[in-house]
Amino acid sequence: MNTIHLAPRGHIAKPGGKSRASWQQRLLSVMLVAGFATLSVVTGSEAIAAPAGKIPRLANGKPDFSGIWQTTSAADYDLEPHSARRDGGQPVPTGPGVVEGGEIPYLPKALEQKKKNFAERESADPRNRCYTLSVPRSVYYPEPFQIFQRARDLTIHHQFGHSVRTVHTNNTEHPADPNDWWLGDSRGKWEGDTLVVDVKHFNDQTWLDRAGNFHSDALHVVERWKYLDPNTIEYKATIEDKNVFSRPWELSVILHRHREKNFQLVENYCYTLDYDKYYPVPVEQ
């Protein structure tokens, strides 16, 4: 309870330690040379992902996801398939759901909590308190976000809350014993042209959608970011949480590049709205 760490412990690198991912990555690189198209066919479900047009790349050859992105899915209303309903005064459109297999595999006790969350969703959704969204919700929340990318990392800057996540792609590992974070700790690896991001060290203060789907601080997310074409990213996330779900499950959404003329991110610090009125600018006295 109330674990407070002024600074994380155990951050000493282990010289000579071998990373399991590194040989996988090397193997995939070899396969990549053999032909990514072949790999796509082999993995079956990736068939729709055949690249159409040249995707942007960094100087090091890796896909460059720089740009402003947003989902058009209804994932944030409810990840699971659902009929039209009202959330308070607001109509919620029917949604086919974005969860593979349809339903989220809750543990029995957690399902009770989810039902409670659903019943109280209008007041209890942490988004309505303007808390920073977690991963993956920050990705499919219906506001744009901007990716800035360098070889060593991706900086993902969300309009909602103006929150920032760094995805490290420099072969660093999760810190050993950190605080619980809103957006978790993100470490990315390249599998061919797919960015695979391992995210953990979350807090338990956020939900996965407006319907009360939730997680604990044991949440572990593996994201897969892949270009379908130069203006479309296929985003997949595998969700694991031993306290809440009976098995890992997967969701998938499509992200579209904003191409409107002069489009840019603006601030949305919605948690400041309640006290904006206390800070009038005394322009006339």
Add this chain to the structure above:
Amino acid sequence: MKKTVNFRSLRIPALLSALFIAAPVVASAAEEPLPKFQREKTVFKVEEGKWKGQRLADGQPDVQGAWSNTIGNHSNLTQSPTYVERNRREGEAPAREVVRPPSRISDPADGQVPFQPWARAKAEEFAKHLLDPVKPEYIEPLARCAPAGPSKSFMWHGFDIRQYKDYVVFLFDSGTRVIHLDNKPQLHQKVKLWNGDSRGHWEGNTLVVNVGNSNGKGRFGRSGEFFSENAKITERYVFDSDQQKFLYHATYDDPTVFTRPFTVTIPVRRVEKFAHDNWNNILFPAKHAGKEKILERYEQICTENNGGHGNGGVR
């Protein structure tokens, strides 16, 4: 369930208690102890001119990394004669002898904000009630996790600069600023933002930024100085080609609040080679298999800390 604690909520009380002394310096055993970040009593000079340092692939001067203010902090913008007394908490030991930093106002020469009389009174009223916020407006917006805005962001904790084609991105402890280098038009004047909307370009070693669309709700410091949403702010970041220091100048032109334009100047140094101190240097060594020292910045999010002053900075 673990209680969620962010670094901000720790740092403010930490500064005010013995906890700060006990805070571990994060460094691997194999490393030499790093020097402590030294506050400076004078403002160093960096002249505008050519950039002779390294460049990025897109031609920008390479100024990426972690930086921090070297002089004073957000407690006071000018050389206030009374601030130290005000900031002393009830029941603490008598005030320490503190060498006060010089004013961050470089123009006018007297180091004072050229306030119109009514505005000076407003600022003083705020400062008077900082520890006694009998009205909501006396709670500093930053204490409620609002972004610090220009220029206070540069007097607050250490920050990151990341550069990209068409952008310079500042990651502050409280909010992020994206400086557009891409010649996009400024946002419509009806859009008002805590950090404003920034358009920049490089002139030799100097990043020149026009900041519009400020909401005028922030403060320059706990000493209460403010500007309005009508302010035209021009920033000049003058980088030394050694890539170790820069001078931040911000000129505020706001006839609704001030009698004349004035300029804030803040000296800034790179911090990677200093010890982690949870204030100037908030970088942590990354865990990895290689021997190279890699430093990284952890999440800085304050939205849940939405109450009275910073969980202890002021009660």
